[in-house]
Amino acid sequence: MAIRIRIGDYERVTDDALDRHSVGYFPRMTESEAWEAGRGVWRLDLRMVRRERYALIVGEGRVRAIAEITDVTVHGTDRGRKKALWGTLLTAGHPIYDHYVNQIDPLRNDSRNSVAYGDLPEEVRLRARHCACGCGQPTEQNFVPGHALRAIQARIREHFGGSALSFLAWLDNELPAEEPQAEVLTADRART
Ligand SMILES: [Zn+2]
Structure with a gap:
């Protein structure tokens, strides 16, 4: 899961919770500058944020920086408690970076909310590359x-007291009868 943060136009700020002198997007900003401008401070749902792994900073519709989130901090501001993200910027060679950086916001929507949460298709594929x-x-x-064999044996141990015979008996009982498939085979043989 990922969090998308859309930053607005460049503006200078004072008394910033993260001690910044400006926030917002400006052309040709570096990825570190985009991350610094976008990582805070926002009204964020802590439970939601803790489930997210990556943060995408979007400026003018395109992804300007991507970080792996390492922490979230809470800051008192004159507009209530807000949060900031901490993280490590991804770099070339990381599949999420290579797929999304400088591309159109993958979590774009019609909402005026700067913050969106969602699954990145590439992240799902990345997860699938694990055993x-x-x-x-x-x-x-x-x-x-x-x-694969180890996983099957673990299930036999856990659910069938280690008896492969019990597992096979259960499996044979669970599977649908094979008559329809046998008929197809017979028909194919008859044709040849
Ligand atoms: Zn494994």
């Missing part, structure tokens, strides 16, 4: 070699 057994190891396949 399906849940061990967390990266893999180009569904499983790290050997882990």
Whole structure:
């Protein structure tokens, strides 16, 4: 999940909660400048933010910086308590960075709210590049070699007292009868 923060036009500020002298977007700003301008301070739902992994800073409709969120801090302002994000800027070579930086805001909507939350398709794909057994190891396949069998054996231990025979009996009972498929095979054979 990601949080999208849209920054407005450049403006100078005083007494800023993050000690900045300006906020907002200006042409050719660096990614660090975009992150600094966009990471705070906002009215954010802490529970929502804690679920997000990446923050995208958007200026004039395009992604100007992407960070992996490491912390959220709360700041008292004259307009109530607001939050700021802390994070590490992503750089070239990171799949999320390569896919979204300088591109059109992937979470664009008609809302006037600067903040939006959502799933990035690339993030979902990135998650899918980890072993399906849940061990967390990266893999180009569904499983790290050997882990598919390990995952099956773990389930047999957990749900069938370690008995492969009980597991197979349960599986055979659960699966639909195979008659329709047998008929197709027979028909194919009859044609050849
Ligand atoms: Zn695994």
